[in-house]
Amino acid sequence: MELRHLRYFIAVADAGSLTVAAEKTLNTSQPSLSRQIRDLEQEVGTQLMTRSAQGIELTSAGKAFLDHARMALLQADAAKEAALRAAQPPKPTFALGFMSGAEIGLLPEVTGVLREEFPGIDLRLSSDYSPVLAKALIRRKLDAAFIRREEHMEDLACTRVRTDPLVFVFPSDHRFSTQATVAPEDIGDEVFCLPSKAAPAVRRAVLEYFDRAGVDLKPEHEVHNVVHAISMITSTRAVMLLPAYTKRYLPESIATRPVRGEAPTVDLVIAHHKANKSPIVKLLISSVGKLGGTPS
Structure with a gap:
């Protein structure tokens, strides 16, 4: 039979x-x-x-x-x-997170580095707020993530990828558009938006910057992400500080200017759990120099 x-x-x-x-x-x-x-x-x-x-x-x-x-x-x-x-040989699986917006500039370079060394790698990508990704790393739900330096990250190891300066952002027909730079004291009575607690690293950098400048900041609104920032700036003619890389997402109706003097900055890091000894993590860390260029 x-x-x-x-x-x-x-x-x-x-x-x-x-x-x-x-x-x-x-x-x-x-x-x-x-x-x-x-x-x-x-x-x-x-x-x-x-x-x-x-x-x-x-x-x-x-x-x-x-x-x-x-x-x-x-x-x-x-x-x-x-x-x-x-x-068939086992297919390596790697869970990688990107702080929202960072993947646009980094993903092509990261995937190129990984697939060159691990051609059959199964990449599982996620994009979220930096604090959410940090918690996922601590819980071992992600292998690595590109995030900000957050609080309570003692279990994570971080390697700096790049430093992002903050720039002033405002409507393109605002009076600031005639200036080469904007100083903290120029804010005066302007409507000001502050990053929400969903982006604590940027929020902290903004507050510390105005505190060092001796400016009593009175934000009228909080924004949760770049899309929300665009909406608030357009509808309320507000001013705010955002990382310079966000310029690539802004419409023509919104302009940016550098900070006069020493600009506040936030670091973008690649983080992983200290107990994670994956060779894929090691490869990413060793390739940081190829990934560290600030997006235009």
């Missing part, structure tokens, strides 16, 4: 006809299929189906045989798949 005998028998049983099974399922001739079924019945030692002008009908033996035939084919297919999987 061969597997093809089982396949032929199942096809005939499902079709209810030797002719239909031969022409539409098995792509063979009806006489050849009849011979295969007779050979099977001879091997089993009993009649499995009866034939009539209306088609075929399984005998009680045939009905019992059908269930076992289906199971045998399923097991044969499973055995083949298991063998193929065992013959």
Whole structure:
């Protein structure tokens, strides 16, 4: 008895006809299929189906045989798949996170570095707020992530990728657009937006900057991300400080100017759990020099 005998028998049983099974399922001739079924019945030692002008009908033996035939084919297919999987080397999997917005500039370079060394790597990418990614690293749900330096990251190791200066952002027809730079004391009575606690590193850098300048900052709104910032600046004619790399996302209706004097900065780091000794993590860290250029 061969597997093809089982396949032929199942096809005939499902079709209810030797002719239909031969022409539409098995792509063979009806006489050849009849011979295969007779050979099977001879091997089993009993009649499995009866034939009539209306088609075929399984005998009680045939009905019992059908269930076992289906199971045998399923097991044969499973055995083949298991063998193929065992013959292939394991595919490395790596969960990598990007602080929202950072992936646009970094992802092509990062994937290029990883796929050159690990051609079959299965990259699982995620994008979120920096604090959310930091928690995922601590819980070992991510292998590495490009984030800001957050609080309570004692379990994480961080390597600086680049330093992002902050720039003033405002409507393009604002009075600041005629200035080469903007000083903290220029803010005066301007409507000012402060990054929300969803971006604590940038928020902290802004507050510390104005504190050092001796300016009593009174923000009127908080923004959660760049899209929200664009909306608030456009609708309220607000001013705010954002990392310089966000310039690439801003529409023509919004302008930027450098900070006069020493600008506040925030670091972008690649972080991983200290217990993670993955060679993929080591490769990323060793390649930081290739990834550290500040996006235009």
